[in-house]
Structure formats: C-alpha cells, structure tokens
Amino acid sequence: MTEARVGGTVRIVGSGLLGASVGLGLRAHGVDVVVTDASRTAARLAVEYGAGRPPAETDAPALIVVAVPPDAIAEVVAAELAAFPDAIVTDVASVKSAPLAELAASGADLSRYVGSHPLAGRERGGPISARADLFLGRPWVVCTRSELGRARVSAVEALALDLGAIPVEMDAAVHDESVALVSHTPQLVSTLMARRLGGATDAALGLAGGGVRDVTRIASSDPALWVQILSANAATVASILRAYRGDLDEVIGALENIDEPGSRRSLAETLAGGNAGVARLPGKHGQDRRFASVVVLIDDRPGQLGRLFAELGELGVNIEDFRMEHSPGAQIGIAELAVVPEVLARTVEDLTARGWRIAG
Ligand SMILES: NC(=O)C1=CN([C@@H]2O[C@H](COP(=O)(O)OP(=O)(O)OC[C@H]3O[C@@H](n4cnc5c(N)ncnc54)[C@H](O)[C@@H]3O)[C@@H](O)[C@H]2O)C=CC1
Numbered sequence: 001m002t003e004a005r006v007g008g009t010v011r012i013v014g015s016g017l018l019g020a021s022v023g024l025g026l027r028a029h030g031v032d033v034v035v036t037d038a039s040r041t042a043a044r045l046a047v048e049y050g051a052g053r054p055p056a057e058t059d060a061p062a063l064i065v066v067a068v069p070p071d072a073i074a075e076v077v078a079a080e081l082a083a084f085p086d087a088i089v090t091d092v093a094s095v096k097s098a099p100l101a102e103l104a105a106s107g108a109d110l111s112r113y114v115g116s117h118p119l120a121g122r123e124r125g126g127p128i129s130a131r132a133d134l135f136l137g138r139p140w141v142v143c144t145r146s147e148l149g150r151a152r153v154s155a156v157e158a159l160a161l162d163l164g165a166i167p168v169e170m171d172a173a174v175h176d177e178s179v180a181l182v183s184h185t186p187q188l189v190s191t192l193m194a195r196r197l198g199g200a201t202d203a204a205l206g207l208a209g210g211g212v213r214d215v216t217r218i219a220s221s222d223p224a225l226w227v228q229i230l231s232a233n234a235a236t237v238a239s240i241l242r243a244y245r246g247d248l249d250e251v252i253g254a255l256e257n258i259d260e261p262g263s264r265r266s267l268a269e270t271l272a273g274g275n276a277g278v279a280r281l282p283g284k285h286g287q288d289r290r291f292a293s294v295v296v297l298i299d300d301r302p303g304q305l306g307r308l309f310a311e312l313g314e315l316g317v318n319i320e321d322f323r324m325e326h327s328p329g330a331q332i333g334i335a336e337l338a339v340v341p342e343v344l345a346r347t348v349e350d351l352t353a354r355g356w357r358i359a360g
Pocket residue numbers: 013014015016017018019036037038039042067068069070072076092093094095117118119120121122123124125126127225229
C-alpha cells in the first residue's frame with residue numbers, strides 16, 4: 001500500500017458510481033473514508049463494497065467530495081461548506097459553470113470550494129458499478145479561480161493523483177466549452193445514431209461491425225443523468241450542434257444531388273475533414289504518433305490470445321494498443337493490434353510464417 005497524498009478523513013457525499021469509486025481508490029491507500037448518500041441503500045452498498053465507513057458524530061473531514069447528480073451539486077456543496085467549516089469541498093460533476101454560479105448566488109463561502117471533474121466514467125451508475133481503478137491514467141480537471149489559494153487547489157490535485165489520475169487546471173467556462181465538444185455533443189450524436197437502429201431489421205443488425213459499435217458505445221448511458229448534464233451546458237452544446245446541422249445539410253445536399261458538379265468533391269472534403277479531426281485526438285500517452293494496425297484472426301479457444309501475445313514478444317514487437325472484435329457468424333475472434341509503422345511489414349511476415357491468419 002503506498003502512502004496517500006491526501007491527509008485526514010475524506011467524506012464522500014453521493015456514493016454512486018463516482019463517489020464509491022473515489023472511496024474504493026482511497027481505501028486502497030488506507031485513507032479514512034466516510035460515505036453518505038440520500039439513498040440509504042446506495043450508502044450501505046458502498047460501505048459493504050468497501051468504499052468507506054458510515055459517518056460518525058465526531059468526524060472532522062479535511063476534504064469533502066460531492067458526487068451527486070449535477071442538479072443537486074450546488075445545494076449539497078453549500079450544505080457541506082456550512083456543516084464543516086474547516087474542510088475543503090470539491091465536486092466531480094460533469095459541468096462546472098452552472099453549479100458555481102448557483103453556489104455564488106446562494107451566498108456560500110466559496111473560498112473553500114474547488115470544483116473538479118474526472119474524465120472517467122461508465123455507462124452504468126450506482127455503487128455496484130464502482131471500481132477503484134476507474135480514474136487510472138485519466139485527466140481530472142481541477143477548476144482554478146483567481147481568488148483560490150494554491151494550497152486548496154493542490155489538495156484536490158492530491159486527491160486526483162492518489163487515484164492515479166492526471167490533474168489538469170482549467171477555469172470553469174473553458175472546461176464547459178471543452179467538454180461540450182469532446183463529451184456532451186458526442187453523447188448526443190451517438191444517441192441519435194443509435195436511435196436510428198430502433199427500427200432496423202434483425203438481418204441488418206446482424207451485419208453490424210466495429211464502426212457502428214464505436215459510434216454508438218456511449219448511447220447506453222443513463223438518460224436521467226444526461227438530461228441534467230445537457231441542461232447545465234445547453235447553450236454551448238446547442239451552438240456546436242448548430243454547426244453540426246450545417247455540416248449535415250451540406251452532406252444531405254450533396255447526396256441528394258450527387259450527379260451535380262461539385263457534389264462528390266464536397267463529400268470528399270467532408271470525409272477528409274473527418275480524417276483531419278480524428279488525427280488531432282491525442283494517442284497513446286498523449287502523443288500524436290499514429291500506429292499501423294495488424295488484424296489477426298484467432299480461433300475462439302482458450303489460450304489463443306496468450307499465444308499470440310507471447311509470440312509477438314518473441315518477435316520483439318511491442319503491442320501499442322489492442323482491440324478485440326467478434327465475428328457474428330463464426331467461432332472467430334478478430335484481434336486488432338496497433339504497432340509502430342516501422343515494424344508492420346515484418347510483423348505481418350513473421351506472424352504469417354508462424355501460421356497466423358492475417359486479415360486485409
Ligand atoms: N457517470 C459518469 O460516467 C460520470 C459522472 N460524473 C459526475 O458524477 C456525479 C455522480 O454521477 P454518478 O456517480 O454517475 O451517479 P450515480 O447515480 O451512480 O450516483 C449519484 C448518487 O448521488 C445520490 N444523491 C442524489 N442526490 C443526493 C443528495 N441531495 N444528497 C446525497 N446524495 C444524493 C444518489 O442517491 C446516488 O447514489 C454527477 O454529477 C456526474 O455528472 C463525472 C464523470 C463521469
């Protein structure tokens with residue numbers, strides 16, 4: 001067990017997915033964690049899963065983590081600031097400006113409040129879905145404000161670091177604009193595409209591969225939580241969607257008039273724009289480096305993946321990334337490996353020589 005950076009007792013209010021995950025992660029460092037929730041069942045479950053202990057009269061937490069739904073953040077943060085006058089209070093809500101404005105309007109003492117947001121989550125909520133490793137390697141935004149003392153910001157960064165996350169300082173407005181683009185609008189785009197699958201035939205769905213799964217993965221997110229997130233960042237998300245609608249109208253125009261001069265060029269430029277956009281997403285370890293992909297067909301039997309990995313090790317090929325897909329109609333797994341481009345040709349050649357089936 002490594003020693004924690006956070007000192008003293010940490011109190012978690014809202015012991016669902018995020019709250020219980022924070023508790024589990026801190027308990028793994030031996031931190032004294034108190035969990036509480038408006039739902040008795042959620043609180044008891046979190047305790048039974050090992051995320052912390054029930055509150056006691058004598059608790060004097062140094063740090064309070066509010067992990068309730070966005071609509072309840074301001075009210076709960078204000079109550080915690082008032083109840084524990086020596087504690088620093090943070091929250092993990094997916095939106096930052098609206099709760100801050102609500103808190104300021106309530107007259108709360110904001111000098112001890114440092115908003116934050118871990119960019120880590122799952123489609124399912126509740127303490128049953130919680131994981132101690134949820135935050136490992138993920139960015140954790142800590143919202144700075146000019147009047148906030150360094151020590152208070154550092155206390156929340158210590159929490160992020162203890163949970164294996166990477167603290168990123170940002171002000172609330174920049175945070176909300178950023179997540180509107182990389183999280184909130186993608187949620188709606190994924191949802192709208194998945195909604196189109198509602199009327200599809202089983203035959204069509206049987207052809208689904210990695211592409212549609214990638215685009216719709218987050219469409220199974222909790223509607224109740226997402227209505228709150230989107231409502232709290234509505235104007236910014238709407239403005240991105242308006243631009244998106246413009247792009248969509250252009251694509252529809254080109255498709256409806258595909259033989260008009262310029263239509264194919266317009267489609268090509270749209271597709272190239274997508275290539276340029278996706279290339280800007282940071283890759284492994286935040287690098288811009290692109291990898292080559294090797295697709296290996298493997299029999300759906302125990303030990304096959306282990307053998308593939310071991311043989312790549314023998315060949316001195318580092319697996320930069322890995323993804324598994326399944327053939328809908330056959331007992332075959334499709335292993336997609338990312339390797340550095342320099343080793344692509346010899347990897348394909350050596351694996352083929354060893355009897356592996358390479359696709360594409
Ligand atoms: N689900 C995700 O992937 C992510 C969620 N977040 C943020 O984390 C926060 C919590 O989300 P989840 O853990 O996913 O939700 P969840 O539904 O799993 O847990 C929320 C918990 O808060 C409790 N609660 C509601 N109102 C309360 C109140 N007034 N006082 C005390 N407890 C109350 C609920 O009973 C529930 O147990 C939200 O603000 C969300 O925006 C941040 C990053 C990722």
